[in-house]
Amino acid sequence: MRGNRGLYLWVLGLCSCTAGLENTAHIERDVRTRIEHRTGAEVGDGTADWQKRAEAECRPWLREPLTEERAVRVALIRNASVHASFARLGIARADLVQAGLIANPILDLNAKFFRFGSEVEVGLAQPFLDLLLRPRRRAQADADLRASEARIVEEMVALVYSVRRAFAKQRAAQSAFEVASHLVRAAQSSREVMDSLAAAGNVIKPQQTEQEIVQSRAQLSMARAEAQQIEAREDLTHLLGLFGEDAAWTLAPASGERRFEPGDLSQAEARAVAASLLLEQRYAQIDAVAQRSGMGATEAIFGGRSIGLAAKREVEAGWGFGPAGSLALPIFDSGDVRDEAAEAALRVELAELTQDAVEVRSTARRLRERWISRSRELRYRNAVLQPLHTQLVRDVLTHYNAMQVGPFDVFSARIRELRAQAELLDAAYEADLARLDLEELFAGHAPREMQEEWRPSMFLAMSGE
């Protein structure tokens, strides 16, 4: 009876370790909360019901002019990578639960049949190492889960800011197209005046041809600006996860809907380090790797071994019971190599953590200075340079009124003003990017260095000046 009661308790104990996924449901809620906290954007719970409701809710948004905030919300609902990220979180959750489970006991049955009877051997063994390492494995899985959470939050932050950047690009491209349209109008008007003068017999052919070239180049510029606008639109559409009719969205006019409050930029490094999701992942990975260190000898001895019960019925002696177990002798493999590997892996993680922290700090300084310089440049262009170009047009006009210069000088000044306006768009776009980069850094994700050198004024290359 005592043996039966012991077996019962052992089985009960094992069963208590088999916690289900339900117990980890809070993890997704926590992750969503963190995303909302860092991006200001709501993320759904990922259920089919919520998804259906959210998609129904966002469809009318797409029929209205799209604002930046709406675009972010649409992306978090419609971009499939969001679902993939949460699915990956599900895997990490499952891994955590799995790590808490005890390996199934092994039932070993062996029967032999003789002329005078049969012998039966029954063994029930539980892997020994599994029992021993379960707390560590659980801790490692927990660290992996934390890393996964941080990675998912980081992916969402990156997505949100990719959407914001694409939105800024689309808006800049649209403004560039408007400038290009004005450029064409000025060049066209200039050419028409020249054509009229030619018709009146007052100018020579090279003058007329020159105006034709200016106007043709302006047309090319506008075509390029239009192409830029379409490409920029697609950048945003795919981030929003839209296709079909939903891809026919329009852009809301800029209204200063969101203000950037940079806070104390002298603390930019500390803020970036504190918020860094990359470093958070590193810490979790270090925890995970640390769980593996010092386990070499244990694994060498107990790896693949088990303890349990054995029963045997012999023909003549009947049933006999007793403990069973196996143990590796650490003669050839003491486990030191594995320990060293684990410690090396830990050193790798620590070194990478240090380097990542250095990089985050460096990024913080660079982005802070970039934002400050781009903002200053934008203010200067807005307050000084662009008004000067407008003033130049007025000045040339006064000289035109005084018949000191001709209409082509006025058109030329206007074209220069428009070119400066395109440069102003560049400055505004770069200031937007600098702002978004800094915001993203403070939200926990260090933006990647932009590979693309796109600027709104690129269409001007076609004008040949």
Place this chain on the structure above:
Amino acid sequence: MTSTRREFLQNSAFALTVGSALPGARPETHSSGVVAAAPFRPVVTPNGATAPHRIVDGVKVFHLVAEEVRHTFAPGLDAFCWGYNGKVHGPTLEAVEGDKVRIYVTNRLETATTVHWHGLYVPSGMDGVGGLSQRSIEPGETFLYEFTLRHHGTFMYHSHHDEMTQMAMGLMGMIVVHPKSPSGPPVDRDFVYMLSEWRVIPGTRRPDPNEMTDFNVLTLNGKIFPATDPLVVRRGDRVRIRFGNLSAMDHHPIHLHGHSFTITATDGGDIPESARWPETTVLVPTGSTRTIEFVATEPGDWAMHCHMTHHVMTQMGHGIPNIIGLDPSLIDEKLTNAVPEYAAMAQGAMNESAQDLASETPPNSLPMVGGNGPYGTITMSGMFTIMKVRETEPSGDGGWYAPPAGTLARPATEAELSRDGIPK
């Protein structure tokens, strides 16, 4: 003769008044202790002045101060020029053949200068060519020029140091030497003009001495029409007009309407009567003087101007396209379409008077042409003035001439066109 006398007295009084204002002036002294009546009809410098003088021990003493002067070519167009005694151009030096003159020249410019007495017989060392005749007058220095006026005529004075710059800035003036023993009929009016040209870019306030071809301010005694004073004379007056030309690059054919005249002298001397011929235009080459005389027989308002048509324009732009034959509204339309600033300007002009429709122009600039006349805008500027011939002694500027009935051009009537077979 009454009027002639009155003018004479008026001019003498003027000379006295100005004379007492000489820098460091002492009371004019004369061997007799009284101001003697000049044995000549004093010359009138329209828009200008005659230099005051003192007589010291029988020597006429003048003082010229070369300095920067803020000069008004016409209301609305000022410039920082260089002149003498606060004037652009310098005052006319007036004397009589045989006079010994002593002319002090003070340099208040920031650069060296000299004065050359153009056309006068002077000792070589008094000729005023910097580096050749003398060393130049440094800033702050006062030089003395002293010589006897050996012949009469119309002459000029001007800087002969860095001429291109200093004459472009205005350093010049006229010299009138009356004959000691006049011959020929006496004149009732004697006017003197300095012709010159400048480059003043609209919106600037200083002549550009580097200009070689595109002069845009053409002046009579430093003024442009409509700021040029009219020549007011009485019908029957014998009129003498003396022209000197120190323009940088241009000669000026001065045309007088309504009269013919003869050229009686150059800066080389009098032209014998046998060599004179009638003219209506006198070409005044640069670096020369010409004197014309005529009797003002025709009452009316008569233009007198340089006949080079660009010389009766002010601040004309020469880099603009020819828009003759083009509907001007087309340019307006295209500018309005493409240039918001122009559209805004045009919108603003909608509420202004017609005069302002030309809208905003650069500061310190004038319309290319335009002075008010009795029948509308006179589309002239620059070297343009009006000789007003009146039946009686005119007062002030003489007002506008009132033509007798039947002597004013007017639109033809239907009946007249029909009568003479002129198609409409």
